[in-house]
Amino acid sequence: EQETSDYRQRLGIRVSGFDVHRPVKTFEDCGFSSQIMSAIKKQAYEKPTAIQCQALPIVLSGRDVIGIAKTGSGKTAAFVLPMIVHIMDQPELQKDEGPIGVICAPTRELAHQIFLEAKKFSKAYGLRVSAVYGGMSKHEQFKELKAGCEIVVATPGRLIDMLKIKALTMMRASYLVLDEADRMFDLGFEPQVRSIVGQIRPDRQTLLFSATMPWKVEKLAREILSDPIRVTVGEVG
Numbered sequence: 031e032q033e034t035s036d037y038r039q040r041l042g043i044r045v046s047g048f049d050v051h052r053p054v055k056t057f058e059d060c061g062f063s064s065q066i067m068s069a070i071k072k073q074a075y076e077k078p079t080a081i082q083c084q085a086l087p088i089v090l091s092g093r094d095v096i097g098i099a100k101t102g103s104g105k106t107a108a109f110v111l112p113m114i115v116h117i118m119d120q121p122e123l124q125k126d127e128g129p130i131g132v133i134c135a136p137t138r139e140l141a142h143q144i145f146l147e148a149k150k151f152s153k154a155y156g157l158r159v160s161a162v163y164g165g166m167s168k169h170e171q172f173k174e175l176k177a178g179c180e181i182v183v184a185t186p187g188r189l190i191d192m193l194k195i196k197a198l199t200m201m202r203a204s205y206l207v208l209d210e211a212d213r214m215f216d217l218g219f220e221p222q223v224r225s226i227v228g229q230i231r232p233d234r235q236t237l238l239f240s241a242t243m244p245w246k247v248e249k250l251a252r253e254i255l256s257d258p259i260r261v262t263v264g265e266v267g
């Protein structure tokens with residue numbers, strides 16, 4: 031465990047150093063800042079869901095995580111809250127060189143839900159969240175990305191388009207989330223996902239969430255996550 035964070039620290043990525051891998055029982059157990067705690071209270075989230083109890087401490091420790099839990103179990107906050115902590119921990123936050131947190135989801139609707147959740151929790155710190163999926167013209171999106179952001183929530187196809195026209199760079203990206211990985215594969219986005227992952231520094235923290243774990247997704251996880259911890263909640267088909 032220690033080795034992973036030493037490795038990352040050597041390469042310049044700061045991990046929060048939260049070293050408790052026992053499941054948390056409350057949000058207070060996570061050691062969140064008062065800004066994050068008040069955002070949680072505003073959402074009326076009284077206590078973490080089962081997947082959050084298990085995943086939050088591990089993600090906060092800097093480890094890669096494979097999270098398997100069905101729809102509606104609260105996976106979004108399990109990666110969005112530690113992402114805010116991760117971003118605020120980075121020493122080069124002032125330098126504007128593209129997003130630090132990159133979240134990929136298979137559809138525009140899913141990406142939009144994550145975008146809204148990410149906005150709620152990043153507001154207190156003034157972090158900028160960009161939505162990179164259909165809905166905005168590519169020209170408008172280009173301009174918005176050029177203005178800078180700390181978080182990108184994207185569908186794979188549109189993110190590749192934006193990377194191609196250099197609307198953003200992945201130089202600063204060190205926290206990558208692949209959400210609904212099984213659906214990403216069902217929709218044929220494997221090549222795009224691999225291309226995006228290939229453009230992000232290898233010492234990133236990577237999280238992969240999925241409702242099911244078919245072999246193809248398992249194989250990708252083994253290739254792109256480094257020494258991940260697996261968190262499973264409920265029965266998984």
Ligand code: ADP
Pocket residue numbers: 074075076077078079082099100101102103104105106107
């Ligand atoms: P999943 O990604 O696992 O399908 P979501 O992250 O979309 O699930 O969460 C499902 C719903 O549960 C959302 O409406 C979300 O706001 C709500 N939710 C998430 N965490 C909590 C919590 N700790 N307490 C109460 N509601 C929560």
Ligand code: MG
Pocket residue numbers: 102105106209
């Ligand atoms: Mg989800």
